[in-house]
Amino acid sequence: MIIGVPKEIKTHEYRVGITPFGVEELKKDGHTILIETSAGEGSGFSDDEYLKADADVVDRDAVFKKADLIVKVKEPLSSEYDLIKDSQAIFAYLHLAPNRKLTELLLNKQVTALAYETLQKDGNLPLLAPMSEIAGRIAPLIGAYYLQKIHGGSGILPTGVAGVKPANALILGAGVVGSNAARVCIGMDMDTVIMNRGMERLQRLDELFMGKIKTLPLTAHNIKEEIQNADIIIGAVLVPGGKTPVLVTRDMLKTMKKGSVIVDVSVDQGGCVETSRPTTHDNPVYGVEGILHYTVVNMPGAYPRTSTLALTNATLPYIKTIAKIGIRGAIMENAAIKRALNAYRGEITHKALADSLNHNYKNIDGIL
Numbered sequence: 527m528i529i530g531v532p533k534e535i536k537t538h539e540y541r542v543g544i545t546p547f548g549v550e551e552l553k554k555d556g557h558t559i560l561i562e563t564s565a566g567e568g569s570g571f572s573d574d575e576y577l578k579a580d581a582d583v584v585d586r587d588a589v590f591k592k593a594d595l596i597v598k599v600k601e602p603l604s605s606e607y608d609l610i611k612d613s614q615a616i617f618a619y620l621h622l623a624p625n626r627k628l629t630e631l632l633l634n635k636q637v638t639a640l641a642y643e644t645l646q647k648d649g650n651l652p653l654l655a656p657m658s659e660i661a662g663r664i665a666p667l668i669g670a671y672y673l674q675k676i677h678g679g680s681g682i683l684p685t686g687v688a689g690v691k692p693a694n695a696l697i698l699g700a701g702v703v704g705s706n707a708a709r710v711c712i713g714m715d716m717d718t719v720i721m722n723r724g725m726e727r728l729q730r731l732d733e734l735f736m737g738k739i740k741t742l743p744l745t746a747h748n749i750k751e752e753i754q755n756a757d758i759i760i761g762a763v764l765v766p767g768g769k770t771p772v773l774v775t776r777d778m779l780k781t782m783k784k785g786s787v788i789v790d791v792s793v794d795q796g797g798c799v800e801t802s803r804p805t806t807h808d809n810p811v812y813g814v815e816g817i818l819h820y821t822v823v824n825m826p827g828a829y830p831r832t833s834t835l836a837l838t839n840a841t842l843p844y845i846k847t848i849a850k851i852g853i854r855g856a857i858m859e860n861a862a863i864k865r866a867l868n869a870y871r872g873e874i875t876h877k878a879l880a881d882s883l884n885h886n887y888k889n890i891d892g893i894l
Contacts, residue, residue, distance in 0.1 A: 527849040528558045530593025532586060533565035536600045536823075538807035540568025540830035543597040543618070544845070545838045549579035552842075557849045558582065560589045569834040590614075595853065597845060599837065600824055607631050615853045617845065619643055619657070621823075622868055623769040623882040624796040629869070636872045638853055642841065643794075644767040644876060645866035651766060652862075653844070655702050656836035658791075660826040662706030662762065665789040666695065666714060668825075669758035672787045672811060672818050679818060680785030682757050685715045692716050694755045698744065698773055698798055699762035700727045703791050705734075707760045712738050719752055721745075749773055754781050761790035761798040767868065768878030774799040776815065784816035793821040858894055 529552060531543045542565050544552075549559045559581040563573060573583045590596065590609035598618035602610060610616070610631070615638035622629045622641065632639045642653035651658075666684075673679035673693065686692030695711040697704045700722035711718040712735060721744040722728050728741040742748045753759060753774065763770050770792040779801065790802040797803070801814040804823045811820050826833040844863060848856040856863045857870070867875050873888035874880040880887035 527852070528560065528592055528594045529845070529849060530560045530589040530596050531562065531565055532589045532596065532598060532606070533562040534568075534599050534827075535603055535605065536806075536827070539600055539824050539827045541599040541824075541827050541834045541837065542566040542569050542571065542830075543599055543837075544842075545569075545834060546571055546575040546579040546581070548838045548842045548845070549576060549581045552846065552849060553580045555846060555850060560584050560593055562586050562589045566834075569830040571834075595845075595848060597841070599827075599834075601625065601628060610635055610637060612636060614638070615640065615848075617642070617841070617848070617866075619654075619794070620868060621794045622879055623767065624794075626883055629874070629879070629883060629885075632869045633872050633874070637869065638857075638867070638871075639869035640848075640863065640866045641767070641868045641876075642866070644868060644878075645844065645862050646766065647862040651702075653837075653840050653866075654764075656840050657826045657833065658702035658764075659706050660829060660833055660836065661791050662703040662760075663710050664825050664828065665703070665707045665760045665762075665791055666710040666716070666758065668820050669695070669760065669787045669789050670714065672820060673757060673785070675785075677818070678785065678811075678813060679787060680757060680783060682785075684758070693757035695719070695758045695760065696752050696756040697721070697760045697762055698749070699764065699792070700724075700731055700741075701762060701764055703762035703764070704760070705731055707762060707791075708735065708739050711758075716758070719756075721748060721752075744773070746773075750778060750781070753778055754783075756782065757786050759786070759788045759799075761788065761792045761802070763792050763798040765795065765878060767876045767882075769796040769882040770798045772798060772800045776800050779815040779817050782815075782817055785818070787818045787820065789820045791825065794823050797821060854894065857890065864890065
């Protein structure tokens with residue numbers, strides 16, 4: 527199979543879809559790997575390293591024109607739409623639920639759209655997990671940074687000092703993002719509350735952190751109560767393949783302390799805060815009702831070396847499977863890859879995505 531890896535063009539996105547080590551593994555299986563010139567530089571991988579791994583380093587047009595499978599990190603942007611071939615396959619973080627325009631393009635071009643974030647194995651999301659882990663650990667650090675008065679924050683030191691209380695952190699969602707955010711919040715000595723709809727997860731976190739966090743059911747009542755005291759709110763809610771539900775309304779912001787910070791990690795899928803909108807690393811924050819919002823859609827891209835290595839570790843086994851038995855074969859034979867499928871032959875094949883876009887859904891078993 528011919529696998530193409532373009533350079534990411536989202537603002538300040540320095541990750542790359544495959545490392546030189548990943549190229550070596552795919553070359554052992556006899557595949558051709560096309561790497562766009564300088565695609566890995568942001569993550570510290572030179573063109574020479576890819577050439578030594580026996581990749582073909584080519585220009586952008588050649589990557590899209592020749593590849594059967596495009597392996598990316600983030601979803602294609604509008605400037606890439608014309609480069610995508612009819613019936614091509616794309617494997618990336620697609621986050622299609624809030625992106626009707628890209629979804630319609632993929633459907634019109636009958637692209638096989640495989641999304642990292644919906645690939646499931648044993649009830650887990652193994653390709654989302656490493657980036658969620660990183661984003662979760664970044665979120666409290668970002669919140670702490672923007673609490674500084676010079677950045678528009680309230681001026682509260684998250685750790686507190688002798689005789690002065692630390693900051694209050696509220697985490698919405700207790701999955702991979704939420705649990706990793708809680709770990710860092712505890713490490714910074716913040717008073718931490720984490721909410722989740724499933725009590726089993728809260729019980730596990732209570733045991734894991736030995737009572738150092740306060741756990742509550744994720745209800746509108748509890749959110750309204752807790753946000754009044756929160757200095758940092760971390761949105762960590764996920765509906766695999768679907769749009770994130772709004773948990774924090776604009777009216778709720780009016781009850782918060784001015785200068786508090788919201789870090790909405792779930793903004794990739796629409797965000798769990800009504801006033802969230804996607805931002806970039808070069809213009810990451812904005813204020814609403816006196817509350818700072820940090821809503822960068824590619825947070826792990828700020829630490830590209832770590833992120834790229836972690837991502838390739840997770841994605842490579844699935845890329846090898848797809849390349850070995852073909853796209854159709856992988857969908858038919860591998861249950862995890864089948865769950866990653868969002869669109870195929872002009873149809874939406876993921877129920878949550880179809881529901882989010884109010885679009886017709888087609889079970890993949892009725893197409894293959």
